[in-house]
Amino acid sequence: MDVTPILDPLNGAQREAVTAGNTPVLVIAGAGSGKTRVLVHRIAWLCEVQSVSPYSMLAVTFTNKAAAEMRARVENLQNHAMGGLWIGTFHGISHRLLRAHWQEAGLKENFQVLDSEDQLRLVKRIIQDMGLDDSKWVPKQMRGYINRQKEEGLRAADLHDREDQTARQLIRIYTAYEQECERTASVDFAELLLRSLELLQQKDEILAHYREKFRHILVDEFQDTNAIQYKWLKMFAGDDNPVFAVGDDDQSIYGWRGARVENIQSFMRDYKNTELFRLEQNYRSTNTILSVANSLIDNNPGRMGKKLWTDGAAGEPVHLYAAFNEQDEARFVADRVLQWVESGMGRRDEIAILYRSNVQSRVFEEVFISQGIPYRVYGGLRFFEREEIRDALAYLRLARNREDDSSFERIVNKPPRGIGQRTLSQLRDYARNHQVTLWNAAVKICGSDQLAARSANALQNFLEFMQVLGEGIQGLELDEQMDQIIQASGLVAYHGREAGEKAKSRVENLQELVTAARDFNLENELYEGMQPVDAFLVHAALEAGEGQGGQWEDCVQLMTLHAAKGLEFASVFIVGLEEGLFPSGMSMDEPGRLEEERRLCYVGITRARQQLVLTYAESRRRYGSESYYNSPSRFISEIPAECITEIRPRAMIAKPVHPNAKAGMFARDTGIRVGCSVMHAKFGKGVVLDCEGAGSSARVQVNFGEKGSKWLVVSYANLDVLA
DNA sequence: ATAAAACGATTTTTT
């Protein structure tokens, strides 16, 4: 056995981790330290050297992309396909289990997967059906509540109201939701995990089978696991199957979504014989960038502890630009991008603009457009989340399954065919009163005289149409079915008739859906034994697809810091580094949130290979009219000064003269100018936002942060100007 | 049934 290709590319620490014995292993892998590589080589090592069959390994990731990449790299390293190896997301693998054991899991064979939008619609409908006020029982919050319970492993029956009215109502909603899922054979994302966990907990033979099968369990991004995912892993592991977990506590940025970094501690507590490895050698960034990252993250208490290093070059200092406002910030970045490309430093797609919140992309887009810089914004709707795509899939679902009320509602009048709110609410009433599906209610109501002739006619036509469509697509190939649906439903014609770019792209998307159906890879063992159509629908729910297809021009990459995790770029701009924006003002209250913001910043910094530029704006418009004067983010001051070069604003930045032409005069008058900090006896420290008047009637508007912003008369307020 | 107007929220997001 030639182990050279497996071990040679590894450094000492990586090699130790990869060749660790048959014990639980925890690898704390810093950014850019070869985390995936260790995972991939561990699989190869087990396979080739320890003669572990691929059938005996389970590798779990969070995203489909990570799963696909891991499989590709494993197969590439070993030079052959690894058919029996289970690599997938927590959800994908759970789904596979539930398909295989639907009966034991208490499901129907044809259960469908709800994505979060489907789930929201269902919750909405339940709240309405229960006659609750949806401004008090906000559907989004209710969905969040249900998911949180499930992620803690709790069913409605497990909860107690403790005589609390609100709690009681929440439990009622949860119960109704569970019943509705049961009735319509629907399984949401959290349910996939909870159901499969319960399956293993309750069915000893099944548990025994999988414990016998999976002798090795590997997990990526372990710091992102939530409570139920950790339980799920432990269930597979039992006492005998070691878990090989790779993660980085410093890159835990999804705590707000239920991820528990503490699982790292729990792991070592639960598995006393855990072998711990640290990967600290970084192969990505310059020494300077690593120093910046290290000293920033050093401000977080309670870390596992880790210091990234490189034997590479020191590199350039990090640049810091204090922009006048957000426009100036974007112009500065655009200039730098142009310089980068003109000086032949590299391609545009090696540059990333990272921001805390999506709204910040706008200004950059505007400036990039005006400068003719190609860019691509990440985030936003993905392919299978687009409205027209969901519509088309709803036709497909309803054609296959008359019970599917949510699909029925979605498309019954789309495109418009004369079935309005009135008809629909009659249908809903009938369905609820007679405990039947909307489809059956429609059939019944058409035959009665409860509807106006015109409505009854329209409804009748729809029912007949669906009948014909359902029969018409029988026996066709998946892509032919899809084509039939988008044409016959009138969706293509409907959007084609509309004007504008948006409508055009809708039609294109629908056509793309046919292509997606044609290219859909049924070979994937995750869909073993399923009808092609059903597999395709699951695929649509579980893997929402790429953001935008086909824009493979050389584009500057714009994305949130969260979205940047796992990526790397030659040049990285982290923008909007202001108190209140990053760290976000909304994460100041809860304990631990500031640390998570800091980790987010750490993630951003460690994306950069060669060049890192930080910017903040002294003034920034938020929510339209209000302009804030923020201080630079504390994260900037947590970086050693010797690593930073400050870029001074060019002499004559086009400061907007308009509102404050008076400012100069005012300053001479009072010693106060817009943007300066002042101290007030009662309100404390604040920043001057605006000023007006002169002499004894001179007034200033001061933002006192939490205490709000106020207009004060200078001659009464006794303001001290701070340096 | 469709369009206009009012209203409201506004960190981060995979599955």
Add this chain to the structure above:
DNA sequence: ATCGTTTTAT
């Protein structure tokens, strides 16, 4: 400001 949702008017 702006975008999505809901209500109201035609």
